Amino acid sequence: MEELKQIIRDVPDFPKKGIVFKDITTLLQDGKNFQRMIDLISHRYLDKNIDKIVGVDARGFILGAALAYKLGVGIALVRKPGKLPAQTIAKSYQLEYGSDTLEIHADALCAGERVLIVDDLLATGGTVSAVVELVNELQAEIIECAFLVELDFLDGRKRLPDGKVFSLIHF
Numbered sequence: 001m002e003e004l005k006q007i008i009r010d011v012p013d014f015p016k017k018g019i020v021f022k023d024i025t026t027l028l029q030d031g032k033n034f035q036r037m038i039d040l041i042s043h044r045y046l047d048k049n050i051d052k053i054v055g056v057d058a059r060g061f062i063l064g065a066a067l068a069y070k071l072g073v074g075i076a077l078v079r080k081p082g083k084l085p086a087q088t089i090a091k092s093y094q095l096e097y098g099s100d101t102l103e104i105h106a107d108a109l110c111a112g113e114r115v116l117i118v119d120d121l122l123a124t125g126g127t128v129s130a131v132v133e134l135v136n137e138l139q140a141e142i143i144e145c146a147f148l149v150e151l152d153f154l155d156g157r158k159r160l161p162d163g164k165v166f167s168l169i170h171f
Helices: 002-007 031-043 059-071 126-137
Strands: 009-012 020-023 052-056 074-079 088-095 098-105 114-122 141-150 165-170
Touching: 002 031, 002 165, 031 059, 031 141, 031 165, 052 059, 052 126, 059 074, 059 114, 088 126, 098 126, 114 126, 126 141
Parallel strands: 052 074, 052 114, 114 141, 141 165
Antiparallel strands: 009 020, 074 098, 088 098
């Protein structure tokens, strides 16, 4: 994991002063290590009977699509308002500096489907806790929430279902 961790670039003062942004694009650009990262994460779920991946806007789409392909399952997209063309359900949530809303197609998941929620980074957990609520509203079963990176010092996993969080890399 240390090799993958070192590929991720720190960008100081982005998106605002005082924040050190963990830029995963450097890892995504490295074909060999991108493949290695997807293999490492997907291996965890090979025997979990996942029915569908739920990819979170926007970098969660990249990881989620690669994992869906590797596991031979479909992917449902969670997006910002107005980006999905059919009937949606929405969840608003609080951020440190305001609020935001996420949507999923109302028919994206079936009751009882076993899903893996995928995003690039777990920070405070606000975004993914909203995704958890959307998945629960559609009555799908959350197997786990999987992340490439977790910022441990922000304790985001405390906002997610107990024992259902996996992160490949920790900062």
